[in-house]
Amino acid sequence: MATIYYDKDADLRLLKGKTVAIIGYGNQGRAHALNLRDSGIDVVVGGVPDATLRQAEEDGFATMSVAEAAAAGHLICLLIPDEVQQQVYREEILPHLKPGKVLDFAHGYNVHYGLIAPPPDVDVIMIAPRMIGVGVRDAYVAGRGVPAFVAVHQDGSGEAWPKTLALAKAIGCTRRGAIESTFAEETELDHFSEHFVWPATFRILVGAFEFLAENGYQPEAVLMELWGSKEAAEVLAQMADVGIFRQMDFHSPTSQYGTLTHMESALPADTRGRMEAALEEIKDGSFAREWELEQASGYPVFTRLKQAALAHPLNEVEERVRKLAGE
Secondary structure (H helix, E strand, O other), X not given: XXXXXXXXXXXXXXXXXXXXXXXXXXXXXXXXXXXXXXXXXXXXXXXXXXXXHHHHHHOOOEEEOHHHHHHHOOEEEEOOOHHHHHHHHHHHHHHHOOOOOEEEEOOOXXXXXXXXXXXXXXXXXXXXXXXXXXXXXXXXXXXXXXXXXXXXXXXXXXXXXXXXXXXXXXXXXXXXXXXXXXXXXXXXXHHHHHHHHHHHHHHHHHHHHHHHHHOOOOHHHHHHHHHHOOHHHHHHHHHHHHOOOHHHHHOOHHHHHHHHHHOOOOOOOOHXXXXXXXXXXXXXXXXXXXXXXXXXXXXXXXXXXXXHHHOOOHHHHHHHHHHHOOX
């Protein structure tokens, strides 16, 4: 049974008089910074002089270089993309880490795979909201908050857990529930979704679109049925709200019967073997090594696959369907 922390388990007073340095004002960074400030926490934003840093200035934050923010912050939230964290950490953050400081991540990738290894007298923690940044902010403003995985990888001060929960509360995550986890678990679960669940989902949707269009069905009608109407998004939302099988009551008996009778036969017999292979490459670090090599090579495979995806004919059909929907 998972351990879940709520507002009553966290004390914001632990953050009073301390400065939280937000490194990176993008997807999660802006949401974290705004929520922290609204929770009464002192925040500075560190980054390079670009549009995101200008946005931070417009939002009323003190902005500075990454190194300056790392020096000023008692808690340093490293919220830049995984692939640039190593260099930024090594060159601009590590020189300013002192005993008792807190280094916070929103994803466990670099720490889990040993690509970033902070000094032993530093607290290394994780607040990983299970929501995109805009959703983190909107939920906070609405008084709801979003759930998160929280973890302590390294307790240099002896007080890492109370600080973790205080930070999670200030972001709004303990309103819904902060699940105690580890850097390894968060990383591996996240990657499994990215390596199996979403690829399988995307492949099924794209394959179904191609198959039905080839069999004479109107492309616009196919796309509207599969995902263009947003019915699929509503089904997923109801799964989260009431349960994957209980939400079936919102559908007709015909729909429920068709779904239940085809669940076992819809995917290949070796699906479990593919899941095992996906999990193995995550756990043994082979994917991390592959991704590091891809970055070092200038992203040739990533670029080719992304260009091919954006060149698929369904992109034009999506444009037409959005116009049909008045969007």
